Amino acid sequence: MAMDMEQVAAALCLCIFLALTLLLHNRNKNKQSGNNGGGRLPPSPWRLPVIGNLHQVMTTRSPLVHRTMADLARRLDAPLMHLQLGEVPVIVASSAAAAREVLNFAARPRSAAARALRCDGEGAVFLPYGATWRQLRRVCVVELLGARRVRSFRPVREEEARRLVAATAGEEAAVVNVSERIAAAVADATVRVMVGERFERREELMKELGETVKVLAGFSLDDLFPSWRLAGVLGGMTRPAEANHRNTYELMDCAFRQHQERKASIDSSVTKEEDILDVLLRMQKEGGLEVPLTTGNIKAIILDLFSAGTETSANTLQWAMAELMRNPQVMKKAQAEIRSNLAGKPSVTEDDLPGLYYLKLVIKETLRLHPVSPLLVPRECRQTCSVMGYDVPKGTTALVNVWMINRDPEYWEDAKTFKPERFETCAVDFRGNDFEFIPFGAGRRICPGIAFAMANMEIVLASLLYHFDWELPDGVSPSELDMTEEMGLSVRRKKDLYLRPTLREPLQANEK
Template structure:
């Protein structure tokens, strides 16, 4: 969604070119009061052609604009028209429950924008596959083979080794030198993820990170080409189709490099002695075995690998950055988390996953981070498969549905001091992120809930615990905790706009594992 503001100039040009049409349509517009009219959820006033888009121009972060509009309208269920695209936004737990539980099956598919059609031309992964036989098959493979508790546990050594490298790299920094914590975290999570996927660190890691970041921007859905899919002019001004084609081609080349590197490693392994089955092994085994309702093509495997990185890498890295940022802004919470770790570990040279079971406050910190900074604030969009009634309103077939979990998790009706970072609010244990508490949905709920929660949380807990245990962290000179820059940038996921730089001071030395 960052691309939305990048294209603001194109949007203005589009409006100027269509101004005569706007005036004509406005003069002809008449609202019907027929008793048989569709009863849509409430929404603010709209303009011809662009619909509700002008309401989103107030902020580069659409989820904030949508939250403000829903609050002004007092509309937990809100109807918008974003260009040509009919949209319904859920901004309350009750509304979210309607889409992800009561009517879950009817809203279990994904809208396919022109951009997505380009990016998924060779095959669909689990994340964006339409609801149907292929999606059910991919979900079953994910649950049973790729993201099961047993599979997550099998990659424990990978997580511990990569976090050990992170700690060693930070400890090696010249005293007094600031560390780009954002970059270090992103690289560690990338290496951790790719070792799980392909059994090795990816030789083209930096290039892949750059191409993937561009893909996240492209798939935001808030660009002219996707908002006006029938307009060739909008498509031309957007340039998104061209960017999507280039990104799709480059991603394909990089994933092919993943396959080649994976095969080369297996080929040189002595006597077939390789590490435990990685995720590429699993997918290739399933492809070879066959017997599936929908054959698993190489294109589907490519898309699946990108899905795995998106659900594991991008979200985990962003969550970790926000956790470190909030702890720096809240020194008392930082001290409490570090005291828990150091009292429990008693000078151990490394943090292992066995040590995390007793870290109750650390887990509360992560939950509070996900509440304040859900990494996918609008979740991934759903599409209405058949017209139905939700909370007494009509939701027509084809409507795109957003669940604004950012608005829900900051709603004072459900949270005391919702803008404050207070991990203690989760101490009762009555609320979790498993998709049953609709006031707290960082990973969604229902059939389309993120299947990679266990993978993500395992990486977040170990990395955060290690960074807090081994180091005391200081802000750059002259910056107070409340002055720390917390500006957000928006793609499908929300990360920091500017990298987080901090000064580490070693508290507990660790073995050098670089």
């Protein structure tokens, strides 16, 4: 969350008891009556003056907002629910039918923190819908994350997977922090495809991006009460966002310099695949775009792609390994498939991946049971409209609770059980057409990096399962493995995953 729950509770109490509360409440009543215009809003839980439903959503008892919202929706029996979070009207879609309508919204609400983080230029994630967003979206889909470009990064993914195996083999029989190793491997692979080589200040960048997550995640009082100046003082995230912006952009300047120095040292007669920064700088130099591509845009795009390409993929892989440890028969089946297909090869390559059918089902089931973006990235209603027969006022923030949808017994048999086999006879996929399974979203704002993410996850997971057998630390049984969630910009394991590896298929010397 943007603030610890204790801080949130204290700040909300101040909001309630400050002398200006009554004035703010009257102002909110006037605004709500003007916005609603007597329309028929979706069902809503009871609310308090001033803070609306904040006391029900942001609680110390259950800090996982997607779970709290799921409980509220169930109690109301409301596939589309209306909440008032301070001054902000919100709708939450909790069924596939509701998600189908809500995901037609293409606009994004822009928090004060997001504006501060991207004050020098926007990437495609939080950019308002319009000509600039459409252009940056095309750049991402066609030039940066298209199938050909993703294939060109294959050598990087394979090398980083081998490095992960070599590093883990060096600690055979020890208890290894698998979460940490997976995160480092995904981060290194992503940095290299972004700027062409390992970034010399990668640890600093990872730390600052962790701060970015804290700044962006959850609710900030200056967003919940935008008309109240004191809200920013009590619990605003603008100042932390400004500090984070300075630090990350200084690191981006360093990465650009490192990139230029490397380019200057390369023989110009040698043909090299372009990294993502190469592509963006070339497009900036060539011009011809409807909206010029600024250096601020380039930095924002790189940071957006790096954030989205590391945390979500690394967290999904950690959940996958945890579920495999909790389900030994699934682990054995996945390993048997991989080892049968590779038949003693020195390492996993991407040529092997198309034949690893069950491995793909394991990843799909992990995305279903543990969607790392359980409420997706928020949308915004740009004009008053009707959703499922209800009136939704202009400016309403829209959330889709994919965590609840993915566990709904209406769509999924034995919905809370990790069972990859369910997809053997199920044609449902995550490409945005089946709204009961949309971990990457859908519509015009669907994640453009699906192919990039899947390529990273498949090679890493296949390598870990091919080369090693895995055991839980002494004294921990599969049923006792801690699966507690922690909410950030994405949902991750609260505790790192520690496992003991036993090397089964060594890397050959020339593969290390």
